[in-house]
Amino acid sequence: MQLTKKIEQEVVSKIRDSETFKNAPTSRGLLQYLYEATKRGEHLKETVIELEFFKNSQTDEKSNPRVRVNIYNLRKKLAAYYASEGSTDAWQLKIDKGQYKVRFVKKQVPAGWVQKLSWTQILPYALLFIALILLLVNKMPLKKPLLWESFLDSDTSTNVILGDHFGAMGKTMTGGRGWTRDFQINSVDEFYDLLKRKPELQGVLRPANYSYTTRMAAMATQHLQQFFQTYDQQFSIRFSTQITLPEIKEGNAVYAGPVKNDNQFIRFFNDANPYFKLSGQMLELSGHPTKKDSSFAFGTSSVDQEYAIVSKYPGIGATEHFVFFSEHDIGVSATVEYFTNVDSLKTFETKYLKGKKYFTALFRVRGKNRVDTDLKMETVVGF
Numbered sequence: 001m002q003l004t005k006k007i008e009q010e011v012v013s014k015i016r017d018s019e020t021f022k023n024a025p026t027s028r029g030l031l032q033y034l035y036e037a038t039k040r041g042e043h044l045k046e047t048v049i050e051l052e053f054f055k056n057s058q059t060d061e062k063s064n065p066r067v068r069v070n071i072y073n074l075r076k077k078l079a080a081y082y083a084s085e086g087s088t089d090a091w092q093l094k095i096d097k098g099q100y101k102v103r104f105v106k107k108q109v110p111a112g113w114v115q116k117l118s119w120t121q122i123l124p125y126a127l128l129f130i131a132l133i134l135l136l137v138n139k140m141p142l143k144k145p146l147l148w149e150s151f152l153d154s155d156t157s158t159n160v161i162l163g164d165h166f167g168a169m170g171k172t173m174t175g176g177r178g179w180t181r182d183f184q185i186n187s188v189d190e191f192y193d194l195l196k197r198k199p200e201l202q203g204v205l206r207p208a209n210y211s212y213t214t215r216m217a218a219m220a221t222q223h224l225q226q227f228f229q230t231y232d233q234q235f236s237i238r239f240s241t242q243i244t245l246p247e248i249k250e251g252n253a254v255y256a257g258p259v260k261n262d263n264q265f266i267r268f269f270n271d272a273n274p275y276f277k278l279s280g281q282m283l284e285l286s287g288h289p290t291k292k293d294s295s296f297a298f299g300t301s302s303v304d305q306e307y308a309i310v311s312k313y314p315g316i317g318a319t320e321h322f323v324f325f326s327e328h329d330i331g332v333s334a335t336v337e338y339f340t341n342v343d344s345l346k347t348f349e350t351k352y353l354k355g356k357k358y359f360t361a362l363f364r365v366r367g368k369n370r371v372d373t374d375l376k377m378e379t380v381v382g383f
Contacts, residue, residue, distance in 0.1 A: 226340070
């Protein structure tokens with residue numbers, strides 16, 4: 001039976017009228033709304049749902065959890081419905097974790113034998129069965145690398161946070177108006193603190209409506225996307241100037257970007273690492289039982305040679321963080337490529353982890369024109 005819009009609505013109506021949803025008016029209404037919005041091709045996100053469904057135009061997407069709570073409850077009711085009265089439904093409605101669109105999946109019913117077959121009839125099917133088995137063996141999911149195991153778990157969501165830069169709109173060097181960047185100002189709060197210290201800038205500068213990323217963001221995203229697709233997994237993309245603590249708590253996080261934007265992951269890195277501390281543009285190694293105390297400076301004007309930090313550590317709750325820090329593009333781009341390559345991952349795990357789940361590694365990276373990079377390991381500490 002082919003899925004049509006009429007059948008889709010029948011599926012939605014049957015769920016809404018079921019005993020499971022009988023006493024849940026909010027879940028019933030939300031289900032119908034998400035289906036109709038998906039059908040119209042709308043870009044669904046929390047603020048849109050809060051405004052259109054809950055009719056709240058004053059919502060603050062950084063603090064109001066109502067949409068996530070109600071979507072969570074809706075998913076639970078759908079699971080309960082298909083575990084009981086909807087267990088024989090030909091079509092099932094799904095709302096994937098981390099998504100708000102609905103989709104329909106046809107339930108597969110295995111066919112039984114209808115007659116006995118002779119050996120001459122069985123042989124072609126047996127050969128076909130063997131061929132399919134061999135094909136399935138070749139197509140079996142690859143063993144997940146130890147370092148990325150939790151990030152490639154379909155039950156855990158992953159956010160990739162790209163390091164962007166906060167900016168302001170104001171007078172440019174040519175006398176016009178445009179986007180400008182000060183590395184000491186990394187948030188709206190710091191911007192208004194600046195205006196308090198320098199009131200003469202009021203009316204001259206205002207926060208920009210958009211942030212800025214370098215070529216690093218595109219290259220890191222490309223490597224991570226290809227890697228996750230290899231294991232049939234996906235992630236959501238966020239930006240460091242816009243990410244909130246509740247969003248970071250949602251699941252595992254991968255940060256790829258500079259240290260000079262004073263991003264939130266520097267604090268997480270310092271809290272989780274027993275031997276390393278990153279402050280300003282200095283990385284300090286101290287207190288290790290076998291490695292001598294050392295300092296590494298990130299503040300360099302060279303864009304063809306720099307340090308890069310890669311660290312995996314426990315995040316908030318049961319989550320994990322995988323961070324890639326550097327001052328310029330080549331450090332992040334080169335290390336993301338290294339840690340999304342199956343061969344280099346295997347070498348790193350075998351040589352440096354030795355049973356450790358978390359680590360911090362420091363690389364010296366060289367690259368011509370921010371490409372054609374070369375990595376040299378400076379130090380690795382597992383914990």
